[in-house]
Amino acid sequence: MRTLRPYLPVLVLGVLLALAPLFVTSNVVLNFLVFTLTVALAAQGWNLLGGFGGQFSFGHAAFFGTGAYASAIWQMQLGFDAWTGFVAGTLAGALAGLVIGFLSFRAGLRGSYFALVTLAFAEVFRVLANSSEVTGGAAGLLLPLKIGAENLQFADRATFLGFVVALVIVVLLLVQWIRGSRFGAQLVALRENEEAARALGVDVLVVKLKAICLSGAITAAAGVLYLQYFLFIDSGIAYGTWISVEVLLAAIVGGLGTVLGPVVGALALHGVGELAKSLAGGLPGIDLAVYGAVLVVAVAFLPGGLVGIVRRRDRPRPVRDAAPVEGEA
Amino acid sequence: MLTVDNVTMRFGGLTAVNDASMQVKAGSITGLIGPNGAGKTTLFTIVSGFLKPTAGKVAFEGETITGVAAHRLAERGIGRTFQIVKPFAGLSVLENIVVGAFLRHPRRPDAERLAAAVAEKVGLGDRLDAPASSLTVAGRKRLELARALATEPRLLLLDEVLAGLNPSEVRDILPVIRSLRDDGITILMIEHVMQAVVSLCDEVFVLAQGAIIARGTPAEVVADQKVIEAYLGHGAAARLKGGEAADA
Amino acid sequence: MYSADIIIEALLNGLLTGAIYALVALGLTLVYGVLHIINFAHGALLAAAMFAVLFVNQILGLDPYVQIPLLAVIFFGLGYGLQRLVIGPASHGRDENILLVTLGLSIIIENLLLAGFGSDTRSLNTDYSFAVFEVGPYLLGQARVFGAAGALATAALLWLFLSRSDTGKAIRAVAREKIGASLQGISVGHVYAVTFGLGCACLAVAACLLLPTFYVNPRIGSAYVLVAFTIVVLGGMGSIVGAMLGGLIIGVVESMSGLFLGESLGQIGIFLIFILALLFKPTGLFGAKA
Ligand SMILES: Nc1ncnc2c1ncn2[C@@H]1O[C@H](COP(=O)(O)OP(=O)(O)O)[C@@H](O)[C@H]1O
Numbered sequence: 001m002r003t004l005r006p007y008l009p010v011l012v013l014g015v016l017l018a019l020a021p022l023f024v025t026s027n028v029v030l031n032f033l034v035f036t037l038t039v040a041l042a043a044q045g046w047n048l049l050g051g052f053g054g055q056f057s058f059g060h061a062a063f064f065g066t067g068a069y070a071s072a073i074w075q076m077q078l079g080f081d082a083w084t085g086f087v088a089g090t091l092a093g094a095l096a097g098l099v100i101g102f103l104s105f106r107a108g109l110r111g112s113y114f115a116l117v118t119l120a121f122a123e124v125f126r127v128l129a130n131s132s133e134v135t136g137g138a139a140g141l142l143l144p145l146k147i148g149a150e151n152l153q154f155a156d157r158a159t160f161l162g163f164v165v166a167l168v169i170v171v172l173l174l175v176q177w178i179r180g181s182r183f184g185a186q187l188v189a190l191r192e193n194e195e196a197a198r199a200l201g202v203d204v205l206v207v208k209l210k211a212i213c214l215s216g217a218i219t220a221a222a223g224v225l226y227l228q229y230f231l232f233i234d235s236g237i238a239y240g241t242w243i244s245v246e247v248l249l250a251a252i253v254g255g256l257g258t259v260l261g262p263v264v265g266a267l268a269l270h271g272v273g274e275l276a277k278s279l280a281g282g283l284p285g286i287d288l289a290v291y292g293a294v295l296v297v298a299v300a301f302l303p304g305g306l307v308g309i310v311r312r313r314d315r316p317r318p319v320r321d322a323a324p325v326e327g328e329a
Numbered sequence: 330m331l332t333v334d335n336v337t338m339r340f341g342g343l344t345a346v347n348d349a350s351m352q353v354k355a356g357s358i359t360g361l362i363g364p365n366g367a368g369k370t371t372l373f374t375i376v377s378g379f380l381k382p383t384a385g386k387v388a389f390e391g392e393t394i395t396g397v398a399a400h401r402l403a404e405r406g407i408g409r410t411f412q413i414v415k416p417f418a419g420l421s422v423l424e425n426i427v428v429g430a431f432l433r434h435p436r437r438p439d440a441e442r443l444a445a446a447v448a449e450k451v452g453l454g455d456r457l458d459a460p461a462s463s464l465t466v467a468g469r470k471r472l473e474l475a476r477a478l479a480t481e482p483r484l485l486l487l488d489e490v491l492a493g494l495n496p497s498e499v500r501d502i503l504p505v506i507r508s509l510r511d512d513g514i515t516i517l518m519i520e521h522v523m524q525a526v527v528s529l530c531d532e533v534f535v536l537a538q539g540a541i542i543a544r545g546t547p548a549e550v551v552a553d554q555k556v557i558e559a560y561l562g563h564g565a566a567a568r569l570k571g572g573e574a575a576d577a
Numbered sequence: 578m579y580s581a582d583i584i585i586e587a588l589l590n591g592l593l594t595g596a597i598y599a600l601v602a603l604g605l606t607l608v609y610g611v612l613h614i615i616n617f618a619h620g621a622l623l624a625a626a627m628f629a630v631l632f633v634n635q636i637l638g639l640d641p642y643v644q645i646p647l648l649a650v651i652f653f654g655l656g657y658g659l660q661r662l663v664i665g666p667a668s669h670g671r672d673e674n675i676l677l678v679t680l681g682l683s684i685i686i687e688n689l690l691l692a693g694f695g696s697d698t699r700s701l702n703t704d705y706s707f708a709v710f711e712v713g714p715y716l717l718g719q720a721r722v723f724g725a726a727g728a729l730a731t732a733a734l735l736w737l738f739l740s741r742s743d744t745g746k747a748i749r750a751v752a753r754e755k756i757g758a759s760l761q762g763i764s765v766g767h768v769y770a771v772t773f774g775l776g777c778a779c780l781a782v783a784a785c786l787l788l789p790t791f792y793v794n795p796r797i798g799s800a801y802v803l804v805a806f807t808i809v810v811l812g813g814m815g816s817i818v819g820a821m822l823g824g825l826i827i828g829v830v831e832s833m834s835g836l837f838l839g840e841s842l843g844q845i846g847i848f849l850i851f852i853l854a855l856l857f858k859p860t861g862l863f864g865a866k867a
């Protein structure tokens with residue numbers, strides 16, 4: 001049973017989440033959960049690359065938006081169904097990851113430079129989506145309302161929430177599995193020290209590319225969920241900086257490089273955001289200002305995120321510069 | 330097993346390695362010594378695929394490997410340690426070694442088993458769950474060694490694994506290195522601790538200012554006039570001789 | 578398609594705008610060159626400065642140009658405090674952390690502006706806002722000409738300050754060799770904060786120069802921050818001369834791609850340059866060290 005034990009926390013969280021659609025009836029709470037878990041899913045994608053791999057992206061909107069637009073175009077322009085659209089959107093995210101990753105990692109971009117280049121890619125996508133015909137230009141795309149499970153549109157919110165929860169659990173299990181796998185170990189190793197990883201036979205470029213493809217796919221899947229739930233996207237929603245920021249925030253606040261961190265982080269963050277909104281009496285932007293403050297505080301005081309408070313040893317935080325041993329002779 | 334042919338490495342105007350040639354015989358422990366800044370680490374960096382030499386050729390088991398990427402060379406059986414240790418500081422000792430073990434054992438249970446065995450061998454068996462960042466200097470050196478060993482190399486490049494250790498730590502680790510050769514691993518080691526070089530090495534190459542200036546058994550090399558001068562400065566050999574004569 | 582006159586006029590206007598962009602980028606590259614950090618809050622701080630100009634104008638009725646000394650001092654103090662009290666301590670000296678902390682700051686600033694001033698786009702009209710100079714057949718906005726002149730003058734002043742004053746010499750010493758400088762008794766923490774303060778003061782000046790012709794809203798910072806990054810990367814991270822030249826180039830690129838690609842697609846030129854520069858020429862066009 002040694003091999004199943006690591007999955008226990010994921011399963012416990014999964015059961016808790018799965019109870020929600022059964023007992024929650026308030027539309028407000030259902031909306032909150034669907035949206036928050038969609039962000040959590042996208043954040044788990046970010047976390048795979050940023051948390052486990054140490055490659056901080058500031059432009060995950062590029063994947064979220066690609067998933068949403070690809071699926072919308074698949075359905076509206078090409079006339080296919082929503083389920084294959086889900087797959088198409090997810091694959092499109094992986095492809096976007098491959099392209100962005102190949103260009104940036106091959107050029108050796110790391111740290112802040114990688115963050116900035118991803119941001120620029122997302123912005124390029126946004127401008128293109130905003131001015132091209134097939135994406136509906138500035139007006140965006142409105143997915144026709146066709147209620148029915150075969151169209152991935154559900155009559156009631158609880159069913160949709162159930163679908164989102166199922167997807168979140170599958171992805172959490174996947175990430176937990178990756179964590180223990182060779183790929184996961186190599187990914188963490190290159191985060192900690194690329195040279196040492198290479199000396200141990202890690203093909204740094206290939207591992208990074210795998211990570212960004214998977215990351216892009218997961219975040220794109222969240223984009224498709226967004227589309228199917230709200231039935232509308234435009235360039236500012238799909239490729240806007242808001243989602244790039246939310247996913248990195250959720251992962252960092254929840255716990256970088258942990259399996260449960262993004263879900264915990266997204267729930268905590270949106271909880272605090274709602275609280276702030278209701279306290280501030282509808283002043284615009286106050287929830288986001290709180291997010292910004294939470295980010296600063298988390299970086300300053302919570303290196304392991306919320307999950308790190310509970311389980312100190314779970315979080316292998318990247319530590320640069322281990323104590324100096326001796327000068328280069 | 331390893332042949333370095335006329336390798337030169339220039340950084341801008343600085344020639345770190347100058348037309349160096351050396352051979353490492355299969356099954357041997359070969360030493361590479363020389364004063365600080367001689368270019369030893371640079372030569373390792375080239376042999377292990379992290380740098381492409383400006384000129385020259387490196388061959389491993391008869392095949393040219395000049396310019397082959399580092400991770401490919403690790404796959405082909407060249408392991409290395411870093412003079413400035415590079416632990417995966419956020420990971421446990423076991424997890425550090427597992428990364429190396431995964432190279433030839435794709436399944437985690439196998440990789441963990443190998444990693445634990447290697448840890449035992451280098452004397453980290455009781456620190457498996459400790460964070461790598463909590464290790465002492467000696468512990469980190471052992472970890473470097475363990476990670477490289479976990480890739481199951483046929484040729485192991487050790488860059489000053491004894492530097493910074495106290496004499497009793499050195500004494501503890503010497504038998505470990507000797508036992509590696511008995512396991513069939515060929516070793517090329519950069520070392521400043523002469524006692525270790527003398528007791529371990531079958532053959533020694535001496536690098537000074539980027540060039541190989543001497544080769545031979547440890548005893549031959551230590552007595553070599555050029556070597557003494559390289560370490561102690563011009564005329565040192567003569568002065569030493571003079572001193573000995575006066576003593577006699 | 579377009580007459581030569583239209584293109585030349587766009588070129589001239591692009592150069593003028595570019596000079597002000599250069600000033601914005603100057604603050605960013607100065608901070609990078611000395612602290613070796615990427616200040617993601619740079620755009621949001623510019624937006625804050627622009628709102629400050631509006632605010633002071635409404636309260637005291639001061640012309641934007643007259644506000645320059647006042648706002649430069651205020652923003653210097655603000656920048657000094659931010660670096661000393663927030664960015665420095667919160668980021669534990671790690672590169673990615675600094676990026677995250679300054680991202681957090683930019684989110685806070687942007688949304689506080691939104692909460693305080695609402696999401697409306699505003700502008701500040703002066704009597705020279707719409708006046709033009711006629712140079713031969715070309716019409717150049719007066720405010721742009723003043724803005725460009727002010728930006729170049731500020732850059733020259735900064736250059737003098739860095740090369741002549743004791744503080745400037747300390748800053749350059751820290752930029753070259755942090756440890757060496759601290760051994761000479763220079764307080765690195767203080768120099769960092771002064772540099773960050775200077776970067777913010779550049780923004781305040783830029784805000785005063787921008788407002789007579791450019792509009793502002795709380796979200797404007799994210800547009801400027803990418804423009805500034807593009808300029809800095811193009812000119813070579815940390816290079817002041819590079820930032821000036823990069824600013825001019827980007828001003829022209831923006832004006833040209835606006836002319837040929839239209840308002841909405843026009844922005845793409847800058848982003849593409851940014852990506853290409855990062856991918857293929859991370860040391861900058863002028864070969865400065867990355
Ligand atoms: N990447 C590099 N760039 C520039 N100079 C280097 C680089 N690596 C090593 N050197 C220089 O090459 C010379 C040899 O260094 P090294 O190989 O580390 O010597 P050793 O290991 O024998 O002490 C030194 O002068 C060092 O400064």
Ligand SMILES: [Mg+2]
Binds near residue numbers: 328329412
């Ligand atoms: Mg060395």
